[in-house]
Amino acid sequence: PIALNMELASNPTIFCEIIQLIYKSEDEEKKDVIFDKDKQKIAEHAWRLLKKWHTPPGMLEDGSFSYDKFVEWFNYVINELKKSGHIKVALYNIGEILYNVPTDSDGFWINNNVASLLNKKENEDMRHGFYIKTRNSRGVHWVDPEAKPEKELEAKYNNLANETEAKGFARLATLLRELADSYAKDAERIIERYLNCF
Numbered sequence: 001p002i003a004l005n006m007e008l009a010s011n012p013t014i015f016c017e018i019i020q021l022i023y024k025s026e027d028e029e030k031k032d033v034i035f036d037k038d039k040q041k042i043a044e045h046a047w048r049l050l051k052k053w054h055t056p057p058g059m060l061e062d063g064s065f066s067y068d069k070f071v072e073w074f075n076y077v078i079n080e081l082k083k084s085g086h087i088k089v090a091l092y093n094i095g096e097i098l099y100n101v102p103t104d105s106d107g108f109w110i111n112n113n114v115a116s117l118l119n120k121k122e123n124e125d126m127r128h129g130f131y132i133k134t135r136n137s138r139g140v141h142w143v144d145p146e147a148k149p150e151k152e153l154e155a156k157y158n159n160l161a162n163e164t165e166a167k168g169f170a171r172l173a174t175l176l177r178e179l180a181d182s183y184a185k186d187a188e189r190i191i192e193r194y195l196n197c198f
Contacts, residue, residue, distance in 0.1 A: 008057075092126065
């Protein structure tokens with residue numbers, strides 16, 4: 001698994017092949033799919049590999065992050081998958097893996113260059129992938145009737161949104177506020193559910 005993680009993070013060709021295996025091209029006309037058990041098995045394995053991937057491109061073996069290496073990987077992927085008609089799904093999946101990018105050397109919660117990339121207007125699909133991965137990263141958890149964890153997450157993402165907006169990343173800050181709002185709504189639902197039980 002470690003070797004596969006690093007291979008996906010360093011070899012953009014493999015990422016492109018996996019995306020093309022799993023997803024249909026956006027350029028293809030809708031048509032009946034011929035069921036093929038072998039192809040389905042390969043696609044299922046590829047999907048599982050992609051979902052277990054946690055090493056972002058640009059991560060080096062010593063644990064440091066190189067934005068230059070990331071951009072090299074990213075530009076190759078964008079170029080190849082634009083040609084094959086897989087750009088939207090590629091950006092979504094890249095957004096998911098960017099959840100694992102480390103903090104910046106200046107202490108900002110994510111690498112500044114990655115934040116700038118996520119903030120670009122044309123990268124809405126990437127932001128969406130980042131949002132979904134962030135929401136799902138919590139995993140299985142115990143429900144507190146007072147919704148304290150949800151309130152803490154709401155505060156956390158509101159604070160990150162303020163910090164992000166101060167850096168000039170308005171779209172990324174909006175995404176973080178949406179995350180905060182989603183936890184606020186979760187908290188309201190939990191409290192209401194437990195109040196109705198008594």
